[in-house]
Amino acid sequence: MKQEQLREMVRGILKEYEEDGYVIIRAEARREWGLRFSDGRLERVSTGREEGMGIQAFTPSGVSGFASADILSSASGRRLMERALALANRNEGLGAEGNTEIWKAKLVQEALPNPANRSFAEMPLNQLTEVLSSLHISLIKSCQEAIWQTSYRQVEDMWCIGRSDGSLVSYVIPRAVLMHQGTVHRDGKNASSLVHRSGTDMGILLDEQADHHLEHEAAERAGFSAKVCEAPFLSPGHYPVVIDYGLAKGLAHEAFGHAVESDHMQESVLGDNGKLKRGLRVARPGIHIIDGPLQGDWAYQPFSANGLPRETVWIVRDGVLEKGLGDIFSAEEAGIPVSGAGRAESYAHIPLPRMSNIRLVVGDVIPLPEGDLMEDAENVRQALLAREEIKQGEKTLLLVGYRGGQVNPKTGDFVFQCEGIIDIGAEALPIYRPSIFSGKILSALQAIKLGLGEETYDAIGTCGKNGQAVPSSGGSNRYLLLEADRQVSLGGEA
């Protein structure tokens, strides 16, 4: 389906709406190709087209009902409208609380072109398969230490959001990701690693064919995994820590982003009586946390799922909490501006305030030359010793490879996991098995002292808030130094 057809359909359904309340229509048409190689064999090629429509209808007092179906047609839209209205009225009859904030939303009418550099089907699937096969085989040949899986996924996700106030926005989000996953078995112990390269289209495969950047990274990580298998556990404690930009994205996303989302403010550790604690110093001067869409990024989304422009928000400026991520329904209650933060997994989900690309920006940055993982570890060590930020022989732990994390926004407890640890306080750069990095979010942020290397914002993931999976991304400088803090710890011995 073309973008204009989608707009015409949504416009037509909205024209027939004659109630006194309010209605939001979300129509989505999504196309996806996926390929997977394992240990030299092509295991799967899959294609899929998914489309559908979701309608959220509001009574005049703002009580809503929602209906969705995986079919895109005017007839289906009319049926869904009736169903959503009936549920809204039923909900009102049961005494549900209304929310009329959407009435205040500004009128938006825009259709954005597809920002991809190459069309979805520019390279046919059989040719994509050949390219991916060559990349997979090249990886196997260059690194026989691990058993390898290579997968590639490309998506074209078209949205049209219409509202009964006459707003109508449409846009296309193109995404592509190449991943290498390696598993290493050593002396009865196992470890795995995952690296990825993302972009908007199959151009990432051509880039990889040209520079083999991901292949080198995958091989390097596999070598590291092999050492991790044989490594000891770290004694639990509070150490100076260096985190890579993937983990910094995790810290900013899990520890801070979720705590400033407007629907969580009643319970957030960064809220006070339901309002964001604006003006609270949460980090040193020179530290900023910024969230906003970046074109061409994995988590790019130009409009909210409620049809409002997605804005870039300085959550923390110069160490001070300034703004939160507000959607139209709860921003005012949370004491923050509406920033178009509503996102939904699909047309069949209710949007929630959530992040797009979140980055941790540091004022004090030490330049760092390009290098492989162990060279980086040595360069970081030398740079920090030269600045007398760390002491020779004092355990300073570089956490390698972000595996994900979780936070309890109410208590401020966070946990992160990495693939392995290097002690850069020791000249021999000894390696330890992964240990949990945990503590209190405010303490972790206050412990950030400086950055090393250039800003890198392509750490990608999937955010699973309330069971809805949406793409997320972000980063920081290549590495960040965190001072030792009693409220932030690493570790444990089995």
Next chain:
Amino acid sequence: MKLVAQLEELLRKFQTASDAGEYRLSGWRIFVHESQSLALGLKDNSPGSVYTPPAYREGESGEVFVVWADGKCSQAKVQAKPTGELQSWQNDLQDWRQAAYEDPDGTTIVIPAPLPLVAVEDRAIAGILAGDDEVLFGQLARLLAEKPMQAKMQAHINAIWGYRHVRTSTGLAVSYRESQYILSYSLDRLVGTGFAKRRLIKAEEWTDRWDTVLGYYEALQKGVQPGASPVSQETTVILTPSVVEEMLGQYIVPNFSGQSVLEGQSAFRPESFHKREKIFGPEFSLIVDPLRPWEWGSYLVTLEGVPAERTTLVRNGALETPFLRVKDAKRWGGKPTAIPQGTAGLFLSHRQEANWASVLKGVEDGVLILSVLGLHTQDSVSGDYSLSAPQCIRILNGHLVGSTGVKITGNFFKDLAAPSTRVAREEREVQPYLLIKTGVQSL
């Protein structure tokens, strides 16, 4: 026309038409799920809020697997088309052909076999979707009315009803009705429970869960008594059934997937199964059982057309088989097995299971882990865990004495192999409590 009928007509045509050219098929398989659902929610004590309005959903979607005349195969996700005419599938067919690949182990279409009788439909749920939905709204109102005054409650109720269709070119044509029901709620986002079966919750199940959650909630309101001994390496760590289920999802499901084992991505090698290596204590068994009435993971036939049957993955602590889809089974040299849906359908048991209430009375020094942060970040293949559990209940001399927070560090496979590990069960819970000796420190 229904999606399953559209697809059947399309695939039969390209299997038999003499002018199908490169689109000629030698075999095919269709799976279609046709469903309606009604979901209700409660956010911060507010029922039907703008983030949790009553939500109705309908859909027809599934998967197609085709084997072309040249031996290549393709698979694709599909959903109903507005017109339903065969012509509207032309673009899809072209996509599928373009995506064709060679996979000699993957082209088997199963031969029909007798199906078991399994209860997977609760007619009361069909009634809810037909409009008789007072029971769901009543449950939400009850949760709100009975919750502790000061607690902030979150809740979700979902009823799903529909049809599952499986068709194959070898003559399998199965359509059956199925239902699903989910109830979950939490108090202050600290403690909660979940119930997911193919039928509505029974009164006694409701009461049992409510009493357990309230008991834990009250214990969490108390700080640990002054002078109470902190946790130590002597402390028994007790994983609640919901945490055990999460552990099974993180460490067992990925490592017992036949595909992972065959591809070297599992903690276990094929030869470990062939040699019946002992990996757990001799009292433990692990099965996939899709035949239990009204369980979430129960079914009559897999998406590939394999009739449901019980499969033992671990017997008396020794590896038996991974779970095998049709393609994995061919590579393995065996029959396809039962398939769990996530952890649903997977059951861990122990020959010496005791009643939880009586076991609790005998715990002198323990910590009850209600939930863990970051389990999904752990390396499944290694079995290692290093987890933060900020919401736990300290147990001293058989009593829940107050809240505490701990960090636990260990290896789940070693836990299941350790002679010191004990198992307790609460009636009506799918998974047991696990009492383990593992690394534990106060937060």
